[in-house]
Amino acid sequence: MCLRTATLTKTLRLSAISPPNGCEYEFGLIQKSLPATEFPESDTECLNLNITAPADVLHGPSALPVFVFIHGGGYSFGSNAWPQYDHARIVTLSQEIGIPVIGVGINYRLGPFGFLTSKGLQDHGYSANNGLKDQQVALIWIKKHIALFGGDPNRITCMGESAGAVSTMHQIQLGTGTPSFSQFVSLSGSPLMMRPLPSFVANDIYQTVTGILGLQHLSAAERVAALSAMPATELLMKLPPGLPFLPVLDERTIKKETNFAELASDTKTELPENINMLIGSCDMDASIFGIMFASKQTGCLKRFVALLNEFALQHTSEILRAYHITPEMNDSEAWPLILHFANDISFHAPASAYASAWKSTAYQYRFKEPNPWDGPWKGYATHVLDIAYLFLNYTEDMSKSQAKLAVEFATDVIHFINGKAPFQKVKQGSKFAKEYISEDGKTLSRDKQGNDTVWPELFSRAGYDAMSGVWAKFLSS
Template sequence: MALTSHPVSNSSQGGDGVKQWLGIKYAALQHKFAEAQLCEYTDIKTFDDSNHGLSAISPPNACEHEFGLIQKSLPVTKFSQSDTECLNLNITAPADALHAPSALPVFVFIHGGGFSIGSNAWPQYDQARIVTLSKELGIPVIGVGINYRLGPFGFLTSKELQDHGYSANNGLKDQQVALLWIKKHIALFGGDPNRITCMGESAGAVSTMHQIKLGAGTPSFSQFISLSGSPLMMRPLPSFVANDIYQTVTAILGLQDLSAADRVAALSSMPATELLMKLPPGLPFLPVLDERTIKKDTGFAELALDTKTELPENINMLIGSCDMDASIFGIMLASKQTGCLKRFVEILNEFALPHTSEILRAYHITPEMNDSEAWPLILHFANDIGFHAPASAYASAWKSTAYQYRFREPNPWEGPWKGYATHVLDVAYLFLNYTEDMSKSQAELAVEFATDIIRFINGKAPFQKVEQGSKFVKEYISEDGKTLSRDKEGNDTVWPALFSQAGYDAMSGVWAKFLSS
């Protein structure tokens, strides 16, 4: 089933120096909840590369929603979605990749979107310019962007569904199949299957880190990049929560009085658009703990002990966050602003006594404030525990080579978050698709950021690595950004000691409870 939805571009922005193969089908689906089946190819000539493939089913206007986060739009055209024909990928390579002296390193980008929206066809993810830059630098790379199932089609699960043969975490397993396809087929395009870097942003970064230990298999990549996301930021749901969500969904769809077999059959046969339209926004379709894919949830304390985490010893990592990644919460959770101060203090008292007053003081939160004054300060707390602390924790615990960065460049475009280093802004800079709308120093920073990423993909040190006793963090901010920045964000002199005293997992619990309150 396909439908016309939000618009995207299907044209390369990189000029004549690159070649793009668009909409390559990497897996087939028998139905919308089935497990993905790998597609095999032997000849590059079989690919129709003129148009993007169908995107995964998601709410309408999702691309415009992300443009709202970035606070700047790009030109777009119409495209379509499908529940069964959405598992495709785009490949961007230097035009002469097949004639290069040796096979080229590859990066695979997994888009974010909270596991509910996103597409490899969105113009902000176009990889032509970063691939062009890699060629100009003399260290060329091949880029791949993948689609995977989203929302209920990728992450609805329950014991009932699993008892009837339906797997959990289909969206993550789609990604796993895509990575396997790339390892098996990328040589057809001039890529090196032994030099693959998996890169994700936000929910895509969470996905990338799950892929390291997904199931019992060995990852199909040798290093990874986490842009503003980790399993410590977005914890997998316990199975009982997934069961509750399933019961909510089936009740909304009017299936609760059917037998289990009939209920599963009705859910599977219901048109995808009808199913999605009937469900209210905000249901948490997220990765779930189960016996086959994500087998355990790791907290801060366990990661710090480094005894049971089973961290890989041969996968290099580059990880980082933006100074105000929590801008995503400010937009998605705007309804929680009412009464936020009272709720936040109550939850702090529940999790963080006797440290509540110290935490409030550190974030300049006072009882005399109104909710609108307290809200951005609470988001600073959310940013520290949700993004900065996880990046630092993983960088410190990682057994192989690790690099950590902080994206501090403030958003230059008009909107409520102008002057802050906002969520998704790193992607806007990384793929170089907004440089016409940047100042000279901002565009130069975008090239610097992209260059460091390209160097890492090539197996080179992008900057100083994290080492015991020297936790180096590279900061990205332009000269114009220093002038534009209107807030002292990313101050790491407070939260590490504060969270250590109160307990990182307790602080994480505060924010999790606030989200569910």
């Protein structure tokens, strides 16, 4: 654990074991790097907290509200030590505007160490979703002890981005009992975007892993023993990239999968009654799909049309027209348009579905600010760009209007953490309440394919879950 004031800048924090150069990879997504040193890793000392508080917090008149940030990275990489997640500037801003907060960054086990599971492992006492349980333990610890650092245990906001946002929503229903927080912020991620794996898929992944490691000839007990004895770095080095180590449906932690139809139903029995929500998405969050699944571009148009015919035949022509996709296009022309469809069904539609269904107070935003930095996605509101703006660690590389927007975004989130309305809440039948784009961003934007006037009605007729099925099968085909 590391306690830091908003003026302290140097700390040593061990990260969870993950593929090398993860931070550089995320800098590539943002298209701008920050000064960074080495990030030491450990498989036994990585579950630490990084607490950032105003310099005079222990001498203040009252306990401060707290936000707990869960990083993204597809459950494969990430660390609270990365400079883009430094909370010093947002904490300093909160103090300057008179509503100070405390920020906590957590780590959790990643990849196979956090999410490899199977019936054989569970039969031998190794439970599923250990990465999510690490997050849960961190949240419980924070609620129990944050008062010692000047925080209010009854005013905790859980905040996550991408896979971290998915995690915040899993934490609401993880296990039994009341969550350790009263609010949450979902930045570009939900269980509708990244659905938990069925148990049979997790078993197949386990069989793949044991085969790669040459353990398939061993008994179930011997496999478990061999995996437990293998050094973590060796295990990770032997596994190829791309294996889907993700949250898994099981009988103890994630018991069921959420879908659009359930959120649209009258019962919504799984939604909490007393947790406020701030949820949003970027106009080109699907840039992450374009990068991670670049190989899917080959033959993309033919596969996409075939899947539309499979899931919603009578709506295929209408969907293609809505996204300006024509049969005469080549794959390179069709790919960015297909990604717009992916963005709508994976990010925009889930945010709207949760905001509309939420039983407590809900706020929804849209991050439309285009990426200002050179790279293939310059001019688009890309995945992870919201983090670059929210935590204010890139303001020296922004224009005045861009830096002003970053402060505005951060200020709204600080208000929410303090239990104040950041902007107008979601009302029945409304869409997102606030858009974020700077004056320079309006000129820079290359995103001309927005379909907010089209996709809600179109997906409603074709079926939201059917449209989600199109994209899920596209990625797996």
